Amino acid sequence: MIAVGLYVHVPFCRTRCGYCDFNAYAGLDDLAPRYVRALAAEASLVAPAWGDARFTTVFVGGGTPTTLPPTSLERLLAELRAILPIDDDAEVTIEANPETVDEGSLGRLRAAGYRRLSLGAQSFDRVVLARLERGHDPDAVGRAVRAARRAGFDNVNLDLIYGVDGEGLASWRETLRATIALGPEHVSAYALTIEPATPLGRQVADGLRPAPDPDVQADMYEQACELLGAAGYRHYEVSNWARPGFECRHNLGYWRRHPYLGLGAGAHSARGPARWWNLRPPRAYLASVEAGSPPVGGAEELTSEQIELEERFLRLRTREGVAPDGLDPAVVDGLVDAGLLERAPAGLIPTERGLLLVNELVLALVPQRPRAPATAG
Ligand code: SF4
Incomplete structure (x- = not known):
């Protein structure tokens, strides 16, 4: 049996x-009932190909x-459990926005088997x-966290974004303090990136909004390392901190390059050298599943060299680090001297500065940088 993550x-x-x-x-809410039925139908379509799998994590x-009603989310998890071999003690995460939940809805989700809440x-x-x-x-964030606690969630993540225009270091520090005061088990903090095909990307291109200042974002990253570290959170991946034992098992699976199955519009899957992804527009996805066809939109097969590079790239994003075998000792010495890498019994581990500069680290250690698997949400 192989351990697999389900997205x-x-x-x-x-x-x-x-x-x-x-x-x-x-x-597109009018599509929601069909969409939930299609997720279960897609699971049934692909289940035979995963007969040797046990699903150790689920991430919705x-x-x-x-935005889906609790009834739909209850039914969805029950149906997926009936179709796919999901471990009884699987980590089951659901993402939520604070304004979409209350104690009543969260209580139903917790009772249905969702164990981890990412707000x-x-x-x-x-x-x-x-x-x-x-x-x-x-x-609303505090209200949602308190409602989650009363509903029985003992594993809560807060997602943060930093480097937004108009956000100074003092504001970010207050956001970190407010986050810590709420006591989540896990914190994800992402530097805002400008994607060209978004409204914000177009505003930045037109000069209507400033692009994030990378120096300010670097200072904000250091503040996050300092405050979250002092509050007992372990920095275990570039953008992720957790209390010991609360690292996100699902995302660790991506970074360890374990297989994963993605269900739903645009979801990605990977197993061994194969990667494939679903049709992205929800209506196209629905049309394919409702016609009884796996809704695959594309696929690729990695070479063994690409797999090796990707493994190294993904491991350098975490404090698990990489084995020194095959790396140029002079380059490694230079990165250790520059404070980007440290030697440990487990191998070469990125320092916090190394995690901040992970792209430079990867470029120095590998001849080309492969793409990371997409993690939507
Ligand atoms: S998925 Fe995108 S549009 Fe939806 S709440 Fe998150 S950031 Fe906003």
């Missing part, structure tokens, strides 16, 4: 944030999965939230 993509959102390039849509992401907090500064076009105010 389930829900592409619906209440509104569309200007910076977002995920496969997510506002105003998006989009905003909690899109992003910031505790209402100016920053407005710039991001988020649909919640800072108080």
Whole structure:
């Protein structure tokens, strides 16, 4: 049996944030009932190919999965468990935006078997939230975390974004303090990146909004390392911190290059050298599944050299590090001297500065940089 991660993509959102390039849509709620049925139908279509698998993690992401009513999310997990061999003690995560949940809905999700809640907090500064076009105010995050605790969630992640225009170091520090005060088990903090095909990307290209300042973002990253580290969170991947034992098992699977199955519009899958991805537009995805065809939109096969490079790239994103075999000792010495790598019994581990400069680290250690698998949500 092989351990596999299951990703389930829900592409619906209440509104569309200007910076977002995920496969997510506002105003398609009328498709939701068909879409939930299609997820189960797709699972049935692909299940025979995964007969030797046991699913150790499930991640229901998006989009905003909690735009679906609790009844649909209860049924979805029950149907997936009936179709696919999902471990009884699997880590089952659901993503949510604070304004889409309350104690009642979270209690139903917890009772249905969702064990880990990932909340899109992003910031505790209402100016920053407005710039991001988020649909919640800072108080909503605290309300959602407290509701999650009362509903029985003992594994909560808060997603944060830093480097938004108008956000200074003091604002970011307050966001980190407010995050820590809520006591989540896990924190993900991402530097805002400008995607050209988004409304924000076009505004930046037209000079209407400034691009993030990489020096300010580097300072913000260092603040996150400092404050989260001092509060007992272990920095285990470029953008992820966790209390010991609460590292996200699902995402660790991606970084360890374990196989994963993606269900839903645009979801990616990987097994051995093969990678494939589903049709991205929800209507095209639905049409394919409803016609009884796996909704595959494309596929590729990696060479053994590409696999080796990808493994090294992914491991350098984490504190698990890489074995020194095959690396140029002079290059390694230079990276150790520059404070980007440290030697440990397990191999070469990126320092916090090395994680910040992971792309430079990878370029120095490998002749070319392969693509990381997509993680939507
Ligand atoms: S950032 Fe999140 S909530 Fe906003 S549109 Fe994208 S997926 Fe939806």
